[in-house]
Amino acid sequence: MIAFTPLLALVAALWCAVPRSDRAAPWVTFVASVLTFGFSLIPLTALRAGGTIVFVRNWVSLDSLAAFFLALIALVYLTASLFSWGYLKGEPGERIRLYYANFNFFAFSMLCIPLLSEIGVVWIFVELTTLLSVLLVSYALSVEALEAAWKYMVLTLLGATIAVLGVLLLFWALHVTGSTDFTWTGLREASARMPHALLGVAFALLLVGYGAKIGLVPLHTWLPDAHSQAPSPVCAMLSGIETSVVLYVLLRLRDVFAGDAALHVGSWFLVAGLLSVGTAAFLIVQTHDYKRLFAFSTIEHMGIVIAAAGIFTPAADVAVIWQLLAHAVTKSFCFYAAGAALMATETREIARVRGLLGTSRAAAAALLLGALAIGGAPPFAVFLSELAILQSGILAHLYLAIALLAVFIVLAFFGLLRHVTNMVGGEPEAGRIRLPAPCLWALALGAIPVVVLGVWMPSGLGAVLQSAARVLGT
Amino acid sequence: MNGIIVELNALVLGLFIIATIAMTVTRQIGACMQLFIVQSLLLAASAFLLGASPLSWHLVALGCVTVLSKVVIIPWVIRALVPGEINQRRELAQTIDVPAALLISLGLTLVGYAFAQPLIHAAPSLSAGNLAMGVAGLLVGLFLLAVRVEAVPQLLGILAMENAAFLAGIAVAPDFPLIAELAIAFDVPLLAFIVALLARTAYRRIGTTEVGGLAALREWIR
Structure with missing residues (x-):
């Protein structure tokens, strides 16, 4: 039954694709997302002590890391479907129907990835996440939205094409060892016997190919465009979870390549991560658009995770999982807040938004809370996860890398806060507006994990994080 | 492998790289x-040749799916969705002139060939030439994507790169489980459909498919 969890999103997508289903589309999507989240909690609970549930041997299975990602995707799918309900009010019926059809197809493609264990099929679904979200990015049909959608598609498909050669070389390397088990575990077991030259080139191709989809610098140029031009709930899905899901694939592959010490996988991850965090921190300071601000923050966070994954200690791996959870819940909340601000002010330009507190208290409070939380202010979850990353780096004696990471994180924090406080304070430029009820509900629901996870970690969730990190196996 | 098949495959590989280079210098979208x-x-022909002796139904199936998907379905999808005048009449805008593009493509072919050499010696494969020409084709396809500003040639650049990756793949991973067929049968036509749909939308909304020239979102022009 759990293996069919993504099919709920697929059924919802097919329902919404039927003509004249626009009235039912929001609640069909919402019900599908609630059920998906509910079902995703079953394996999460069952696997918190470890183990694997195999549905179809070598093709479909779940371990605690995959179950964690399944639940994370389902959570953002749930809050994004609720926010969409209010965000699209007033749109023509046909456009609402098409939006929800695409939205559910996109969720389906992401939900499938953690369930799959065959690396070739995982690649197909990573490519599908792009194909099924392009039309969501271009939803506004403005020149900017079309440009963003085009860039997103060309650069991420280019990455996918580079990655497919890496996948093929990995299969070749596996074939040389006599094994045919082209799964995460099969590759990991055989990696020590694979030819070094093949592993090295496959690693480079996969890091560049999937790195383009994650938004690693210098392949990041599409990300601020796509993540700012799409409707805000879609931005929440793209920034909050899509990048993390591809990062999940890269983290799984890290352990395959780590078997060959001569590849220096950890060093490459550290360099790629630091380059992304540093670039994003400066881009955050200079940006003029508050949705791009949060998109740059996604590049920063992906860089932090990649750098942390390069530390290669069990403590760093727990911090990586913790950071991915904190990023998903906080970044999706930030984009709901940005969507609320956009509804209140009808502009994305930071300089044109003043006195947001007077225009919409909910939007202003959410934006401020989101900026503080995603920037890494205490006592929020991102603060704790980033602190854990810095601690694990110091314990691994990576002083220079950790010093640089800390400087970039602080720079990004002040950049974020400066822009957002300018928007929230001052004299309001428009009259007070009231946000649609589903948007307020989504903001309230999204705020719960943002606030709670910083001050209280449920023991069950702690066990899940530990167990998920153990799968990475450093 | 039979000697004639090896020679025929070498001929196919040569023609494959010539076709890829020709795509970078052709100015008409229809010709591209x-x-x-x-x-x-030619990719399908190489799959048929490598799958002929010893017989590999996997490669034969891949060749058949390639013909159906890339020779029949994708051109039909592009012609059906992208306005006809773009496919038939317009000269391609290109960021680099033809002789320079030709020289760079030839240079990239040599780079790809040299890059593939350590891999060829790392492990046995069905055909070393496929790997070398596949890597070269990938680089030339990347160059095609970089120099074109029109939507359809950019799409063809991505598809040409994918063809090159699979040209290498059929020699090094001939019994690759399911991915190649699935990708070519479903993923690639879906890709062509969505890209063509986006190109048509761009043409209707902004009157051009010169997507490479769009610059409304560049940070520094604000």
Whole structure:
């Protein structure tokens, strides 16, 4: 039954694709997302002590890391479907129907990835996440939205094409060892016997190919465009979870390549991560658009995770999982807040938004809370996860890398806060507006994990994080 | 493998890289599409040749799916969705002139060939030439993507790169489980459909498919 969890999103997508289903589309999507989240909690609970549930041997299975990602995707799918309900009010019926059809197809493609264990099929679904979200990015049909959608598609498909050669070389390397088990575990077991030259080139191709989809610098140029031009709930899905899901694939592959010490996988991850965090921190300071601000923050966070994954200690791996959870819940909340601000002010330009507190208290409070939380202010979850990353780096004696990471994180924090406080304070430029009820509900629901996870970690969730990190196996 | 098959495959590989280079220097979109069809047929031909002796149904199936998907379905999807005048009449805008593009493509072919050498010696494969020409084709396809500003040639650039990756793949991973067939049968036509749909939307909304020239979102012009 759990293996069919993504099919709920697929059924919802097919329902919404039927003509004249626009009235039912929001609640069909919402019900599908609630059920998906509910079902995703079953394996999460069952696997918190470890183990694997195999549905179809070598093709479909779940371990605690995959179950964690399944639940994370389902959570953002749930809050994004609720926010969409209010965000699209007033749109023509046909456009609402098409939006929800695409939205559910996109969720389906992401939900499938953690369930799959065959690396070739995982690649197909990573490519599908792009194909099924392009039309969501271009939803506004403005020149900017079309440009963003085009860039997103060309650069991420280019990455996918580079990655497919890496996948093929990995299969070749596996074939040389006599094994045919082209799964995460099969590759990991055989990696020590694979030819070094093949592993090295496959690693480079996969890091560049999937790195383009994650938004690693210098392949990041599409990300601020796509993540700012799409409707805000879609931005929440793209920034909050899509990048993390591809990062999940890269983290799984890290352990395959780590078997060959001569590849220096950890060093490459550290360099790629630091380059992304540093670039994003400066881009955050200079940006003029508050949705791009949060998109740059996604590049920063992906860089932090990649750098942390390069530390290669069990403590760093727990911090990586913790950071991915904190990023998903906080970044999706930030984009709901940005969507609320956009509804209140009808502009994305930071300089044109003043006195947001007077225009919409909910939007202003959410934006401020989101900026503080995603920037890494205490006592929020991102603060704790980033602190854990810095601690694990110091314990691994990576002083220079950790010093640089800390400087970039602080720079990004002040950049974020400066822009957002300018928007929230001052004299309001428009009259007070009231946000649609589903948007307020989504903001309230999204705020719960943002606030709670910083001050209280449920023991069950702690066990899940530990167990998920153990799968990475450093 | 039979000697004649090896020689025929070498001929196919040579023609494949020539077709890929020709795509980078052709100025008509329609001709660029014809060259992509030829390139896809050559990929299928290489799959048939490598799958003939010893017989590999996996490679034969891949060749058949390639013909159906890339020679029949994709050109049909592009012609159906993208306005006809773009496919038939317009000269391609290109960021680099033809002789320079030709020289760079030839240079990239040599770079790809040299890059593949350590891999060829790392492990046995069905055909070393496929790997070398596949890597070269990937680089030339990347160059095609970089120099074109029109939507359809950019799409053809991505598809040409994918063809090149699979040209290498059929030699090094001939019994690759399911991915190649699935990708070519479903993923690639879906890709062509969505890209063509987006190009049509761009043409209707902003009157051009010169997507490479769009610059409304660049940070520094604000």
